[in-house]
Amino acid sequence: MKNINIEVGLRTAYDINKEMKKAAESNDTITLKNVLGQRFIGSGISKEIKIKIYGVPGNDLGAYMDGPEIEVFSNVQDAIGNTMNKGSIIVHGSCGDTAGYAMRGGEIFIKENVGYRVGIHMKEYLDMKPAIVIGGTAGDFLGEYMAGGVIILLGLNASKKQPLTGKFCGTGIHGGAIYVNGTIESHKLGKELKPVKMEQKDISLIENYIKQYRKYFKYEDEIKTDKFSKYMAVDTNPYKKMYIKY
Numbered sequence: 237m238k239n240i241n242i243e244v245g246l247r248t249a250y251d252i253n254k255e256m257k258k259a260a261e262s263n264d265t266i267t268l269k270n271v272l273g274q275r276f277i278g279s280g281i282s283k284e285i286k287i288k289i290y291g292v293p294g295n296d297l298g299a300y301m302d303g304p305e306i307e308v309f310s311n312v313q314d315a316i317g318n319t320m321n322k323g324s325i326i327v328h329g330s331c332g333d334t335a336g337y338a339m340r341g342g343e344i345f346i347k348e349n350v351g352y353r354v355g356i357h358m359k360e361y362l363d364m365k366p367a368i369v370i371g372g373t374a375g376d377f378l379g380e381y382m383a384g385g386v387i388i389l390l391g392l393n394a395s396k397k398q399p400l401t402g403k404f405c406g407t408g409i410h411g412g413a414i415y416v417n418g419t420i421e422s423h424k425l426g427k428e429l430k431p432v433k434m435e436q437k438d439i440s441l442i443e444n445y446i447k448q449y450r451k452y453f454k455y456e457d458e459i460k461t462d463k464f465s466k467y468m469a470v471d472t473n474p475y476k477k478m479y480i481k482y
Contacts, residue, residue: 239265249274348372360384376402383411
């Protein structure tokens with residue numbers, strides 16, 4: 237396996253991404269050191285390559301990517317995985333807002349908490365089913381306008397009095413599913429989101445993602461599935477009245 241180390245520092249995002257795309261042609265792993273908020277790292281790369289990041293990357297990490305595995309050993313900023321097609325992003329910390337914006341494939345694993353509007357406009361495309369797994373808690377508008385895919389909220393660092401989500405969860409949702417390790421208070425549900433009965437296939441799906449979460453973050457404690465709740469759209473075509481019939 238060929239690995240290249242790239243020192244980032246104060247270099248521009250344009251220069252870094254140009255060097256990364258060149259390095260991806262002949263290396264299996266790219267390690268970025270001393271990252272200082274540069275945006276669009278890993279965007280548009282379509283090779284199955286490992287990218288390891290030390291430091292805090294800026295917005296749109298992994299945007300439009302189609303294959304890489306990006307692992308970040310710190311927090312990340314906003315809009316990671318923007319419209320990503322395939323691959324994975326693994327974050328050993330917390331995440332800002334709008335993670336997984338319009339993603340249509342691949343997986344995002346976040347060890348700790350996330351901000352607002354995570355999973356907004358997620359969608360499924362052909363056989364691609366995106367997933368976001370959150371180890372901690374989420375801010376307002378989780379799964380807003382979600383049209384497909386899966387969001388799993390583990391709530392591992394939440395106290396008994398701490399809510400797992402913010403307000404307006406699932407507002408505008410019309411596809412996909414949100415799984416929560418506990419329940420979402422009814423007044424925090426968007427009017428388009430409702431609780432539904434868990435089935436064995438849901439348990440199996442959650443167990444698979446928990447297994448991956450524990451592996452990525454070396455989480456040794458048991459995560460039980462008996463208290464998980466499932467939420468889905470009230471209507472899969474809520475905007476039909478907005479269109480004119482001919």
